[in-house]
Amino acid sequence: MIPDDAPVSEDMSLYRRVHPKEIVWNENDRCLRPGSGVFKDPEMSIHLDDVLKDEEREPESVLDGKPQHSLVALTAGFVKGEEQAVRRTPIPEDASHGEVCGNKSQARRKRFARAAEFVVLREDALNPDEVAKMRAATDGGSE
Amino acid sequence: MGYAVSPLIPPVLPPEAQPVRSARIEVLAPQQSALADRGEGPAVYMVVAPEASPWYRAALDRISDLTALAVGWNGYDAREIKADMVIDAAAFLAKVAFPGIAPPSITPLADGGVQVEWHRGGLDIEIAFSDDEPGVFIEDRQGSEIELPLTEAVSAIASYWSRLQET
Numbered sequence: 001m002i003p004d005d006a007p008v009s010e011d012m013s014l015y016r017r018v019h020p021k022e023i024v025w026n027e028n029d030r031c032l033r034p035g036s037g038v039f040k041d042p043e044m045s046i047h048l049d050d051v052l053k054d055e056e057r058e059p060e061s062v063l064d065g066k067p068q069h070s071l072v073a074l075t076a077g078f079v080k081g082e083e084q085a086v087r088r089t090p091i092p093e094d095a096s097h098g099e100v101c102g103n104k105s106q107a108r109r110k111r112f113a114r115a116a117e118f119v120v121l122r123e124d125a126l127n128p129d130e131v132a133k134m135r136a137a138t139d140g141g142s143e
Numbered sequence: 144m145g146y147a148v149s150p151l152i153p154p155v156l157p158p159e160a161q162p163v164r165s166a167r168i169e170v171l172a173p174q175q176s177a178l179a180d181r182g183e184g185p186a187v188y189m190v191v192a193p194e195a196s197p198w199y200r201a202a203l204d205r206i207s208d209l210t211a212l213a214v215g216w217n218g219y220d221a222r223e224i225k226a227d228m229v230i231d232a233a234a235f236l237a238k239v240a241f242p243g244i245a246p247p248s249i250t251p252l253a254d255g256g257v258q259v260e261w262h263r264g265g266l267d268i269e270i271a272f273s274d275d276e277p278g279v280f281i282e283d284r285q286g287s288e289i290e291l292p293l294t295e296a297v298s299a300i301a302s303y304w305s306r307l308q309e310t
Contacts, residue, residue: 017217017218017219018217018218019212019216019217019218019221019251021208021209021212021250021251022217022250022251024248024250024260024262025248025262026262026267027245027262027263027264028262028263028264028265028266028267028284029262033262035248035250035258035260036258036269037250037251037252037253037256037258037271038217040252040253040254040276041219041253045219045220066218069218106269106271106278106280106290107280107282107288110267110269110280110282127205127248129198129201129202129205129246129248129249130248133246133248
């Protein structure tokens with residue numbers, strides 16, 4: 001069992017659930033991204049990879065019981081570079097729960113959104129409008 | 144053309160998960176008079192729209208749908224989406240949904256707000272209708288970032304009009 005005060009390594013993955021309505025097509029980058037609003041909370045819930053591994057859980061297990069949500073990952077090093085603190089705050093139903101704490105300006109949130117990588121992307125649950133934009137762009141058609 | 148927003152009781156949800164006040168947006172006949180603004184109670188809310196883009200009606204549906212999201216919708220502790228925020232976002236879209244402009248993305252915010260976004264033409268424009276942190280945030284990938292009050296949202300879109308056109 002990993003103690004609550006154990007250090008968080010720079011390369012550790014931090015996972016966060018994303019609701020399908022929070023995922024948007026970015027025409028500039030020609031990819032789907034979580035919206036910046038996903039990263040707004042000054043005490044943003046995440047799930048720590050080392051605890052998941054310690055419990056022999058896959059990252060996807062964070063989505064158990066949430067069949068429509070997708071999952072994104074940031075590294076601890078990235079969020080620390082954005083003047084955030086990573087805290088281990090286990091809750092009864094999830095020992096991997098933690099928080100990324102600190103002020104998150106709009107510019108910072110955008111950087112979070114760009115840095116986040118999808119671990120699980122449930123395209124079948126996405127907003128149809130965003131899927132249509134993606135298909136128009138990737139199929140070479142017009143919107 | 145006018146559009147109406149009316150209160151709507153959502154389908155059965157757990158008591159703790161029911162939105163405080165839900166909203167549905169409907170298209171009115173063009174000859175009907177339109178009011179602006181929002182309020183409490185069973186009144187029908189209307190906004191005045193220009194000759195709207197083809198995506199406008201669908202956008203209103205998407206915004207209305209957000210009011211069905213229950214507490215905790217983001218997988219954590221998100222609040223229900225506030226009908227007032229929905230109405231404000233719909234009123235904003237009515238002012239900028241001119242033919243030619245590309246459809247925005249519409250996302251819920253965990254604080255109960257709504258965000259309208261465009262990510263095209265080298266611009267990332269985010270307009271947050273939120274009690275906690277309302278505002279307009281524009282990043283021009285040519286190198287500038289601007290933050291504006293919500294009252295300047297329409298003029299901001301107008302100033303970037305040519306770069307937000309559908310291709």
